[in-house]
Amino acid sequence: xxxxxxxxRHKWLLIIxxxxxxxxxxxxxxxxxxxxKDYVTMDITRGDLSQTVxxxxxxxxxxxxxxxxxxxxxxxDIFVDYNSTVKKGDKLLxxxxxxxxxxxxxxxxxxxxxxxxxxxxxxxxxxxKSLYDSGYIARxxxxxxxxxxxxxxxxxxxxxxxxxxxVTNLGYATITSPVDGTVISRKVDKGQTVAAxxxxxxxxxxxxxxxxMQIETSVSEADIGVIQNGQPVTFTxxxxxxxxxxxxxxxxxxxxxxxxxxxxxxxxxxxxxHDLSLMPGMTAFVxxxxxxAQDAWKAQxxxxxxxxxxxxxxxxxxxxxxxxxxxxxxxxDVILVPYTKGIATATETQxxxxxxxxxxxxxxxxxxxxxxRSNGNNQRGGMGAPGGGMGGxx
Numbered sequence: 001x002x003x004x005x006x007x008x009r010h011k012w013l014l015i016i017x018x019x020x021x022x023x024x025x026x027x028x029x030x031x032x033x034x035x036x037k038d039y040v041t042m043d044i045t046r047g048d049l050s051q052t053v054x055x056x057x058x059x060x061x062x063x064x065x066x067x068x069x070x071x072x073x074x075x076x077d078i079f080v081d082y083n084s085t086v087k088k089g090d091k092l093l094x095x096x097x098x099x100x101x102x103x104x105x106x107x108x109x110x111x112x113x114x115x116x117x118x119x120x121x122x123x124x125x126x127x128x129k130s131l132y133d134s135g136y137i138a139r140x141x142x143x144x145x146x147x148x149x150x151x152x153x154x155x156x157x158x159x160x161x162x163x164x165x166x167v168t169n170l171g172y173a174t175i176t177s178p179v180d181g182t183v184i185s186r187k188v189d190k191g192q193t194v195a196a197x198x199x200x201x202x203x204x205x206x207x208x209x210x211x212x213m214q215i216e217t218s219v220s221e222a223d224i225g226v227i228q229n230g231q232p233v234t235f236t237x238x239x240x241x242x243x244x245x246x247x248x249x250x251x252x253x254x255x256x257x258x259x260x261x262x263x264x265x266x267x268x269x270x271x272x273x274h275d276l277s278l279m280p281g282m283t284a285f286v287x288x289x290x291x292x293a294q295d296a297w298k299a300q301x302x303x304x305x306x307x308x309x310x311x312x313x314x315x316x317x318x319x320x321x322x323x324x325x326x327x328x329x330x331x332x333d334v335i336l337v338p339y340t341k342g343i344a345t346a347t348e349t350q351x352x353x354x355x356x357x358x359x360x361x362x363x364x365x366x367x368x369x370x371x372x373r374s375n376g377n378n379q380r381g382g383m384g385a386p387g388g389g390m391g392g393x394x
Contacts, residue, residue, distance in 0.1 A: 057217025061207035
């Protein structure tokens with residue numbers, strides 16, 4: 001039997017063997033391809049991070065003095081206006097003094113009358129005392145003149161006090177500035193009547209030093225624990241949307257305020273306003289810098305949602321977990337790198353590790369990974385599985 005006849009007789013057997021060989025090759029290739037996972041990764045970058053707390057508040061002068069009147073009357077003259085710069089003792093306004101002057105004149109007349117009565121009582125007492133000493137009058141008459149004299153002395157003191165008070169009230173008719181500063185509010189006009197019977201009416205509001213301002217902002221109880229005196233602050237105002245101002249936390253007030261069932265605390269921020277660009281009453285949009293890091297390794301927060309290394313990388317050490325190690329793809333290699341978390345912002349987290357290298361990527365899953373959720377259904381993708389599934393860039 002020659003070879004030609006042998007191949008002819010075993011043709012179908014050879015075809016079957018060839019098909020089996022092809023299937024085996026394809027199967028082995030698929031096994032190798034399956035062993036090589038197509039990982040889903042997220043980049044590790046280098047840059048600056050800042051942990052911040054944001055709030056809003058009102059810009060106010062450090063010290064504001066309300067100037068009022070202790071006497072009633074009609075305003076005769078006003079010597080300052082809005083934005084006037086004043087020194088301590090400068091005249092602000094005067095109240096028409098005729099009524100107050102009449103009170104002074106009346107008190108002065110009463111004082112002079114009391115002094116005359118005192119002179120008469122004194123002379124009468126001295127005369128009676130001399131007669132009593134000589135035995136010409138009874139003791140009771142001498143003591144009566146002594147009592148009249150002492151009452152006259154007290155009457156003079158009372159009239160002197162009333163006169164001094166009337167003179168003082170007349171002086172209150174001229175309102176002067178108690179501090180150096182700037183008039184930021186004038187609440188009266190010339191000819192207006194001021195009534196100070198029950199409470200002191202406010203006439204002016206004077207800010208002591210507008211080059212130094214403060215912001216009183218409210219911080220919720222969830223954030224107040226990280227606020228400390230001296231922390232740097234940046235803020236903006238609507239009047240200058242392209243400009244950022246700087247400040248520093250001066251005080252965290254311990255008295256809480258509850259607004260819509262939210263407990264907030266007042267944080268006072270010092271602001272330098274040497275150019276006078278900031279005005280009282282402006283709303284400041286504040287960012288308190290709690291912590292910061294420069295030129296640090298960082299990654300998106302989604303890169304840290306992995307809960308287990310199962311299916312990603314083999315490890316026999318139970319102490320190696322996603323909380324203290326990162327699954328890193330470095331070139332074609334997959335390794336575990338120890339790390340700790342640093343500053344965390346709303347979008348990024350700092351990675352503290354001496355083993356991170358430029359170009360490293362954090363493995364968060366692989367293509368086709370199945371996720372087992374709490375309802376028992378298996379779904380593809382998502383962040384619930386070990387590694388977080390399909391959320392990151394490849």
